[in-house]
Amino acid sequence: MIELKKPNVVILGAGYGGLMTAVRLQKFVGVNEANITLVNKNNYHYETTWLHEASAGTLHHDRVRYPIADVIDRSKVQFVQDTVVKVVPQEKRVILQNGELTYDYLVIALGFESETFGIKGLKEYAFSIANVNAARQIREHIEYQFATYHTEEEKRDERLTIVVGGAGFTGIEFLGELANRIPELCREYDVDPKKVRIICVEAAPTALPGFDPELVEYAVSLLERKGVEFKIGTAIKECTPEGIVVAKGDEVEEIKAGTVVWAAGVRGSYVIDESGFEAMRGRVKVDPFLRAPGYDNVFIVGDCSLMINEETNRPYPPTAQIAMQQGELCAKNLAVLIREQGELQPFKPDIKGTVCSLGHDDAIGVVFGKKMWGAKASFMKKMVDNRALYLIGGPSLVMKKGKFKFF
Amino acid sequence: MIELKKPNVVILGAGYGGLMTAVRLQKFVGVNEANITLVNKNNYHYETTWLHEASAGTLHHDRVRYPIADVIDRSKVQFVQDTVVKVVPQEKRVILQNGELTYDYLVIALGFESETFGIKGLKEYAFSIANVNAARQIREHIEYQFATYHTEEEKRDERLTIVVGGAGFTGIEFLGELANRIPELCREYDVDPKKVRIICVEAAPTALPGFDPELVEYAVSLLERKGVEFKIGTAIKECTPEGIVVAKGDEVEEIKAGTVVWAAGVRGSYVIDESGFEAMRGRVKVDPFLRAPGYDNVFIVGDCSLMINEETNRPYPPTAQIAMQQGELCAKNLAVLIREQGELQPFKPDIKGTVCSLGHDDAIGVVFGKKMWGAKASFMKKMVDNRALYLIGGPSLVMKKGKFKFF
Structure with missing residues (x-):
């Protein structure tokens, strides 16, 4: 029996970068074009940028998360709930706590961990x-x-x-x-x-x-x-x-x-170090197509990837905004590779602004180059938060989990 | 200037027994008949018999307490928020953490404390x-x-x-x-x-x-x-x-x-021991008028008093029901003493029954000699709880804090 070999795409992590890769890729490719597997420790995605609210107790943690099943298309993406132990890129294998996967294309989107810089205790x-x-x-x-x-x-x-x-x-x-x-x-x-x-x-x-x-x-x-x-x-x-x-x-x-x-230090995942990638504090300096050096089939998005902003000559900060843009581009490039047609596109971040909340009722920010604070910035912050939901889960997710003025 | 000497009545504790004494006494006597002082550690009364619900987290602790100010008549009862250190009955003095009071008549209603019987740890x-x-x-x-x-x-x-x-x-x-x-x-x-x-x-x-x-x-x-x-x-x-x-x-x-x-042991207050009353585990065997042996002007109600049930030859259990009945009688007897007319009445408990809840939705009990369980007993338990509110604070307190079928 001859079977057409479909490439295995494995996505590690369902944070902003990984989940965005999965939901975009499931739109771009058909059921028969690829086997897509998404691996995540929990069966839910959470809004990392809202965790400070759950930590303070001002927003319930169930408001901060939603089931991954709500946004993935089960006919195209297989979900594996497990913890990643390490990647063996030479053998195109991923070792999980309770199993193992092989891949043709890998997306590492394992997010951040706390970095204590060796401060005692x-x-x-x-x-x-x-x-x-x-x-x-x-x-x-x-x-x-x-x-x-x-x-x-x-x-x-x-x-x-x-x-x-x-x-x-x-x-x-x-x-x-x-x-x-x-x-x-x-x-x-x-x-x-x-x-x-x-x-x-x-x-x-x-x-x-x-x-x-x-x-x-x-x-x-x-x-x-x-x-x-x-x-x-x-x-x-x-x-x-x-x-x-x-x-x-x-x-x-x-x-x-x-x-x-x-709340003063983050680094990339320890899985990066475990897997032998060249990295600084768990962040890999990726090529313009978000690939790990030496591995054309390994993409790294989000907090584990490092990219230099040539204007400032400093790395881009590890933000949800950039992680989602990387996920989107990564999905596009994966589709190119799977279909073996078209050309890979380089990543170009499009930074719309930054808003920092000061409680639910106040904020400061720079959006499209404009400074703002107070009620206006606070409203903008909620729009930023809702936008993340919209990009991954569409309007229905915004209705379910979005932040509106009165709650 | 000659001033008519009004007797000082001091009530220690605003639990079931003490608060009942205070609210009844303020009805029985006029403003010019006595100085009534109520001392309590907190400015609120709590329903001791509901604390297991607050402890489990099934009922908010604010549902279990109410301000003492809500039920006392400020024109007749002075409220002192303080902790009782000891009583000096020979000198008719009460030593508080932040002060001292003298009395002509004293009501000790300091409630229970946990008894660990010396079990290590x-x-x-x-x-x-x-x-x-x-x-x-x-x-x-x-x-x-x-x-x-x-x-x-x-x-x-x-x-x-x-x-x-x-x-x-x-x-x-x-x-x-x-x-x-x-x-x-x-x-x-x-x-x-x-x-x-x-x-x-x-x-x-x-x-x-x-x-x-x-x-x-x-x-x-x-x-x-x-x-x-x-x-x-x-x-x-x-x-x-x-x-x-x-x-x-x-x-x-x-x-x-x-x-x-x-949840296996209670005793009377350590203040009882500190004050030199003859007692067993902080409980004083009182005379039929609820007085401490040797002190005609010291009444003890509630968990710190001990009374033998002659039918069973065992002490009555320290319940809210008995504490409230003692408070009521104590107020009546105090009025007799203050007015120097009438006769002291002995305490005769009127035990209507006992209901033990098994969560908000079930219970077991014996009421007026009748066994009951399930929804009926559970309803009866809520009635018992509401009755305690009614006896101390009347219908308005029941409306505010009562337990009804749906909440």
């Missing part, structure tokens, strides 16, 4: 806004600190101190949600709001490095008005079960805190 | 359904265990094990709520319900000792169907940070558990 004692599991644990941990406060004979005010490591994008967005959440927690657990401290520690000389200084000023003073204390130009030296040790120049200070959330 | 590592603070901590502790489960590389199923020490009234009612709550927690945290264990350990040879055996059978098999494992005739030997050690005869077993709730 961070891995053990700090939380990281890494995924849905971590987010709801952070939410519950903070809530437990508040719930415990009044049960102790001797009140320990440090239970009510939350340290956020990093005033980058994630740190600031998380602070915005926390500042809104704290009054609710105080009411819930009869805690005097004056006892609560939210401290943000940032090693760089400014919050939101790279952002427009006027907007940074707006964000910082808004958060300060809501009770956040900033320690800028201050490095976390160590994290302990009791809190953190920070240093500003020669001044060393211990801050006792019931909760420490590390 | 229980005080340190087990929770006790003692008050609103403790209840919401238990709720959050259990939730945190579920939230943490999936964040750990190596899954620790014992996080999902909950041990309840004691199959008495509180233990059984708490198990009923827990059994209803677990499926919700499993959905919330993507936990396989098969991984969850609820284990009830009871040293006595039966659950609910003293209850009708047929009803006990109904309760136990209902809870077993909902997944509760009973270890009857089994004693807790020790509680550790990892769980408990139990023994049945010579057989010793270690049970690893993320949560241990001790």
Whole structure:
């Protein structure tokens, strides 16, 4: 019996980049043109850029995720729920925790992991806004600190101190949600709001490095008005079960805190290192077609890929926006390869802007080169969030999971 | 200037007994007849008999409490929010954490505390359904265990094990709520319900000792169907940070558990011991007028008073029903003393029945000598709960905090 060999396309990860590759590819190719397999640890996709809300408890984690089955076409894409252990690119194999796959074309879209830069104790004692599991644990941990406060004979005010490591994008967005959440927690657990401290520690000389200084000023003073204390130009030296040790120049200070959330470092997946790709912190410098050096059949999209912005001579940041654009291009290029017709297109990011939320009711941003803040920026942020849903799941997903003004 | 000396009445505690004393006394006497002071740790009263629901997370703790200000008449009763340290009955003084009061008549209604009978580790590592603070901590502790489960590389199923020490009234009612709550927690945290264990350990040879055996059978098999494992005739030997050690005869077993709730022992307040009253586990054997031996002006109502049921030759159980009846009588007798007219009446409990809930949807009970179970008993339980509200706060409190069929 002779069978026409259909190429095996394997996509690792159903984050922004991987899921976008899958949903676009299932449109571009027919059932008989390729075997497409999507591998993901969970049977759901989550909005990484919304996790700070689930972590603070301002948005339920079920609002932040949706079943992968809702957006893939089962007749074209096979879904495997498993964890990727490593890729063996020389043998075109992927080793999973509970199995193995072979591929003709591979898309690695395994997302980010937390990077603690070797700071002592961070891995053990700090939380990281890494995924849905971590987010709801952070939410519950903070809530437990508040719930415990009044049960102790001797009140320990440090239970009510939350340290956020990093005033980058994630740190600031998380602070915005926390500042809104704290009054609710105080009411819930009869805690005097004056006892609560939210401290943000940032090693760089400014919050939101790279952002427009006027907007940074707006964000910082808004958060300060809501009770956040900033320690800028201050490095976390160590994290302990009791809190953190920070240093500003020669001044060393211990801050006792019931909760420490590390939001200052991300890296690509450890699977990249495990698989022997040449990489820096789990990120592979890909060619213009998003391919790993030396492997024409391995594409890397999202947080594990590294691409230099020639205008600034610095890498593009690992954002959802770029991951989705890469997924879309990757799907197009895969279709070219599968059909053996047409030409591969190089990746050209189209950065429409950046909006950083400051709670559900405020934000700052630059969109199409225009600075904005307040209600306008906050509205724009919700549009950005809804757009991610739209691009992957169309209008029905926006209706199900979208953010509108009143909820 | 000559001033007519009004007697000082001080009521310690705003639980069922103390609050009932206060609200009845404010009706019985006029503004110029007495100075009435009510002392309580919190500015709210809580329904002790509903705390198992707040602990399991099936009823919000705000549903279980109401402001004391809502039921006392400020023109007649002065409210002091403070913690009682001790009573000096020889000097008619009460020492508070932040002050001192003198009295002519004193009502001690300080409620119960947990009694661990010296079992090693229980005080340190087990929770006790003692008050609103403790209840919401238990709720959050259990939730945190579920939230943490999936964040750990190596899954620790014992996080999902909950041990309840004691199959008495509180233990059984708490198990009923827990059994209803677990499926919700499993959905919330993507936990396989098969991984969850609820284990009830009871040293006595039966659950609910003293209850009708047929009803006990109904309760136990209902809870077993909902997944509760009973270890009857089994004693807790020790509680550790990892769980408990139990023994049945010579057989010793270690049970690893993320949560241990001790619901098997109560005693009167430690203030009783501190104050030098003759007592057994903080309970004073009072005279028929509820007075402490040797002090005609000190009344003790509720869990700190001990009275023998002459029919059974055993003490009456420390119930809300009896505490409220004692409060009512105590107020009447205080009015007699204040006015120096009439005669003191002895306390005669009027036990209408006992209903033990098995979750919001089932119960067992004996009411006016009639056995009941299922929906009928469950309805009766809600009526019992509403009656406590009615007796203290009238119909408006029932409307605000009452339990009706649909919520």
